[in-house]
Amino acid sequence: MIDDVFKALADPTRRRLLDELFEEDGQTLSALEQRLPMSRFGVAKHLKVLEGAGLVTTRRRGREKLHFLNPVPIREVHDRWVSKYAEPWASALTGLKRHLEEEDQR
Amino acid sequence: MIDDVFKALADPTRRRLLDELFEEDGQTLSALEQRLPMSRFGVAKHLKVLEGAGLVTTRRRGREKLHFLNPVPIREVHDRWVSKYAEPWASALTGLKRHLEEEDQR
DNA sequence: ACAATAGGTGACTAAATGGTCACATGTCAA
């Protein structure tokens, strides 16, 4: 689950797509296709991955499919994972301290 | 650059390695190998990727190589990317509002 | 009804990735 989110975020094209939806939410496939240097099929595939990871939700309006950014999975990555490593500057510094002390005693 | 970080984080084994180093910093390849269900070579390869992304720094002590977790790249991911999408709950809600309004007028 | 538009599907190729192994280098300890 969170695995899918990390994997989806690994590709720069997909992050670019999230950027586009961040700028303007609810865009169609055709609209997104025009903004990227890629065929419609490539974009569609990436959108499918994003949708599978829950990073994008969709809604049909007639023959169009609107794509919306869903911040929830990223919030989970933030809360359960990234913050865990990004915040402990203190422990990192003690680690560095220990590191340097060992360095000294050589 | 940030690309390498996202790619490194995409693999569960590598996140597991970060977890192990988070629990106990400065472990050797052999120590990490014993904790993972994988050959030494596999672990070494993953560590190389993590090191390439700057997520792990190393120091040699004799014939051993000590691995240290480096929180800086994750901090960058947090600051420049994740927080951008994880925080704007307000705008997400306005998006949802617009979404539902359009839904109504159908 | 019909032509144009928006999107979906399955097959395919090329490249990247995860994992293993045989072999080589460098270091420690007795």
Added chain:
DNA sequence: TTGACATGTGACCATTTAGTCACCTATTGT
């Protein structure tokens, strides 16, 4: 010095992935 230990390298294979295409369905506006 010699054998055991810690790690590095390059080759290799299986799987996955990114990207394209030909072809299909569904919906719209006229």
